[in-house]
Every structure is written in structure tokens, then in C-alpha cells.
Amino acid sequence: MTxxxxxxxxxxxxxxxxxxxxxxNASFAAGRASEGGAPGGGAHEGRAPLASRTVFAAAHVVxxxxxxxxxxxxxxxxxxATLAFRRHLWSHGLAVAEAMDTAQRGMGLDWAGAxxxxxxxxxxxxxxxxxxxxxxxxxQLPPGTASLDAVRRAYEEQLALVEESGAQxxxxxxxxxxxxxxxPDDYLGVYAxxxxxxxxxxxxxxxxPMFDPALExxxxxxxxxxxxxTFLQVVAEHxxxxxxxxxxxxxxxxxxxxxxxxxxxxxxxxGDDFHYPExxxxxxxxxxxxxxxxxxxxxxxxxxxxxxxxxxxxxxxRELLDPTVELxxxxxxxxxxxxxxxxxxxxxxxxxxSHFTMVGGLxxxxxxxxxxxxxxxxxxxxxxxxxxxxxxxxxSLLYVYGVHQ
Numbered sequence: 143m144t145x146x147x148x149x150x151x152x153x154x155x156x157x158x159x160x161x162x163x164x165x166x167n168a169s170f171a172a173g174r175a176s177e178g179g180a181p182g183g184g185a186h187e188g189r190a191p192l193a194s195r196t197v198f199a200a201a202h203v204v205x206x207x208x209x210x211x212x213x214x215x216x217x218x219x220x221x222x223a224t225l226a227f228r229r230h231l232w233s234h235g236l237a238v239a240e241a242m243d244t245a246q247r248g249m250g251l252d253w254a255g256a257x258x259x260x261x262x263x264x265x266x267x268x269x270x271x272x273x274x275x276x277x278x279x280x281x282q283l284p285p286g287t288a289s290l291d292a293v294r295r296a297y298e299e300q301l302a303l304v305e306e307s308g309a310q311x312x313x314x315x316x317x318x319x320x321x322x323x324x325x326p327d328d329y330l331g332v333y334a335x336x337x338x339x340x341x342x343x344x345x346x347x348x349x350x351p352m353f354d355p356a357l358e359x360x361x362x363x364x365x366x367x368x369x370x371x372t373f374l375q376v377v378a379e380h381x382x383x384x385x386x387x388x389x390x391x392x393x394x395x396x397x398x399x400x401x402x403x404x405x406x407x408x409x410x411x412x413g414d415d416f417h418y419p420e421x422x423x424x425x426x427x428x429x430x431x432x433x434x435x436x437x438x439x440x441x442x443x444x445x446x447x448x449x450x451x452x453x454x455x456x457x458x459x460r461e462l463l464d465p466t467v468e469l470x471x472x473x474x475x476x477x478x479x480x481x482x483x484x485x486x487x488x489x490x491x492x493x494x495x496s497h498f499t500m501v502g503g504l505x506x507x508x509x510x511x512x513x514x515x516x517x518x519x520x521x522x523x524x525x526x527x528x529x530x531x532x533x534x535x536x537x538s539l540l541y542v543y544g545v546h547q
Contacts, residue, residue, distance in 0.1 A: 145537060146547055147514040154545075157518050159533040164524020166446040191235045191273070192445065193452040195422055195429070196386075196409065198237040198275060199437035199444070200244035201228055202485050203251060203259065207499040217246075217255040217501035224259070225266050227494050232272030234445040236437065238263065239312065240276040243353055243390075244435040246482055248317065250502025253282035257303055264307035275310035275345060275433075278303075280318045293319045294332050298339070305341045312345040312388070312433075317356040326362030326372040333376045343385035345411060345433070348373055350391040352478040366396065374403055381405040388413045388433045392478075394421055402427055415474045415481070419463040422448070423456055435481060436470040439488040439525060469519040472512075480507040484516045491517060491532040492525060498539065510543045 144156045204227065209218030228238050240263045241247060241256040251259070260276045267274035278300035280293050288296075293316060304311040313336060323329055337344070351358040361369035377384050386409030389397045394417035401410035412421040412430035421430040437444045443462060450458035473484035483504055490498040498505055517536045526532035537547060 143533065143547075145533065145540070146545065147518060147540075148511045148543075148545060150511045150515070157521075159521050160524065160529050163527050163529060164443070166442050167524060167527045191237075192448045195448050195451065196237065196411070196431040197437065197444065197448055198239040198273075198411065198431075198433040199231045199441055200239040200242045200433060200435045201231060202438055202482060202489060203245045203255075203501060204486075204489075204495045205497075205499045205501045207497040213503065217251045219251075219255060219259070219501065220495070221262060223495045225262060227489065228263055228266060228272070228274075229270060230494060231438075231441050232267070232270055234442050235449075236441055236445055237273035237275065238267065239433050240264070240274055240309065242277045242312065242314070242347075242435075243349065243479075244438055244482060244485065245277075246501055246504065247277060247279065247314070248281055248354070249479065249482070250500065250504055253279075253300070255501075256281070257300075260304060260307050260309065264304075264309040268308055275312050276304045276307065277312045277314045277347070279314040280316040283318045287321050288318045290319075290322050290328055290332060293322055294335060297332065297336050301336060301340065301344075310342065310344070310385070311340060312347055314347045315349040315354070315357050315360055317354070320357050320360055323362060326368075329360075329362050329372055330376060330379075334379065337376075337380040337383040340383050343383055345386050345388055346373075346377065346384055347388045347413075348390065349413070352392060352476070353390055354479060366391070366393075370396070370400060374400070377408060378405060381408055384408050386411050386431065390414065392416050392474075397421060397430065398425070401430060415470045416467070418470070419460055419467065422463075423451070423459060435485065436466070436473065438485050439473075439492070439520065440466055440470075443523065443525065466523060469516065469523060472515055472519060480504070483508040484513065487513050487516055488520050488525065491520070491535050493528055493531055498535075510540075510545075513539070 144158050146154050147157050148154050204220040204223035206218040206220045211218050231238050241259050245251055280296035283296050301311055349357055361372040363369045388411040390413030392414055410430045411433040412418055413433055415436045422432055447459050447462035474481045486500050489495055
């Protein structure tokens, strides 16, 4: 059947959905069926962890569509579906980055909800043998400018909860710190004691303002060269407490330059959803590991690509991953912070959840033409294990918007 999809120019165009899933979906589904399993199994059911790169997929949360909520109310989460999606990622050998930007931290998910998410996901990771790292920030602070001491104490509270859950900590960029800090030394003064008291090596996260405008001027300067020096100083002074740095600036050249200056043993985790294939492949001077929101919808395909890299097949790696960049750039187009809407749409179309509803009502954050293009690109890549289900669900969404086939 041909679907009539709305276009960005106000018109429409026909699209013929694929009839069969791509090989990475079909082979995995067949393997699970032969084991008598269901989607969302344990971490090592036929899929060993990836070897040549450490790859975290930042995972979204599934809203409870039946909850009676209102704008600004605490998030209502469907815990069963949310945890099942993490099992899906682990089952392909991926690690999970939890309670991050992709999980709508600060965009529908408050600290109370994030704390519960961390506890539940960390327990699930322990039960299934999956790797997990969780975001620690300062979003329990009330709106307004907090003191630097209050920011540090808020970080400490969240860091303690993450570590008590048994997860690795990711020190997220803090809106409150960006508002309170006046100089680079203010950042050094907050991060240094956090790193000294961390139980194990953490991941430091530099999230650019395209993902969160409130983080403009992070590390004490709007000059990215100056900010980079402060960031690297934090790492250099505590290399034993920094497992790696996650760079989310959508600037491949800056990431490469920065990773070449990291102390030995400190990893660079790319958060660049525009240039990830070449950054993960690397060059003669090194490569980036990955901690990416785009690997939420790309999970099975991304895992297959990195498995090719595990065997030294860089050509096969790029042949699998390069075609996904168009979808990634579409989902993460400006305003970039609303990429979560497309991520959740694709999870619904792929059958990982029963509805297209988001905490905070964020399903309304992208236009119908944007969503239709996301479907078209994802279907073309073979991301849907059941293309017929994806087609039927896309047709139902179009109908709700008044597009009758």
C-alpha cells in the first residue's frame, strides 16, 4: 500500500513502505523466536557486549497514557514499558545511559521521577547483567539562582543516589551552575570536590546550548576555546576519577581536537548526533566511544555496525552507519532539544510501546511533516521489526491529523 505523506512545503507525496524488515532486525527476531523468547529479553541472550568500542544508548522514558496529568505536574511513567525498552537495548549488547537528556530531564521528568528511574533501571541492569550509567545533576533545586554551595550539595545528593544504586555516575551539565557561576574558577570549585568524593570514575558531560539554551557559556565562557581549557583542566587535575568525557557540541573538529588532549586512559564518548560514524571510526590518533541519543532508535543497527568494527571491518561499519546520518540530522534539527519527540515516535512505530504519548505532552513538539519524514527515513533504513505494524500506526497518526488515505 502507498501512503500519502505530508511534506514540509505544505504539499504531500506518495511513499511505499517496505514489506520486510532489514536483516539486523529479521535475524535478531528469528533468533529470539527460536529461543522461545519475547522482545525485551536479558542482556546476554545471544548478544555479547561490544568489544572495540564502549557504546551507550541514551534511553527515552515511556509515559503512562492513562494517567490524569496536567502541564507542570509530575511525570507519569509506564515503568513496565520503560524497563522493557532498556532490556531491548541490553539484549543487543549496548550499554544504557539512564536519566539523561533523552529521558526528558528538565523537559517533563523532574528529579523525583529521575531518581525513581535510576533506582528501577539500575536494579534491572543488575538482574539482567546489563551495563548502566546514570545522570547526576542539580535539577532538584527550585527555579532561580542558587548559591554555588547549594549547587555542589545538590550534585552530591544525586551522585550519592546513583552510586548507592550500583550504577556508574555521569556528572551532567547543570542549569543551576550555569546561572550561579561567574568565572571559570567557580566551575573548578564545584567539580573538584565532587570528583574527589566520587566512589569510582565518572563521565563528565559537556552539553551544548543547542540541546539546552540554559547552558550557554558553560565552563565559564561563551568562547569555546576558553571553555575547552577549563573543561580539560578539570579532567587533568583528577584523571583517576574521570572514566571519560561526553562531548555534545555537534562540532566534530572540536571533539577530535579535545580527545587528542585527554590524559591517557580517559575516554572520549561522542555525543555528536551529526557526525558519529567518523568519530567512532576514528583516525590514526584515536577514536571516540559513544553515548548517543540517536542510538535509542538505532540500537540494533548501531550494534551490528560496531560488531563489524570489532572484526576490523571498518568499511562494513561505515556502510551500515553512514546511511543513518540523514535520519539523525532530521531528528536533531533545530530546535535540537525537541529531538525526543521523533525518538519516541520511532519507538511507538517499532512496537516498543503501545502509544505515542510523552511526559509533559512533548509529543506535540514537532510538526506532522517532521514526523512523517522521520517515519519515511526510518522505514527506508529498515528500523522497524514489523514494517506492517509501523505502516498501520503511521496511517492512524495521519488520520488523527486529518490526512485520510
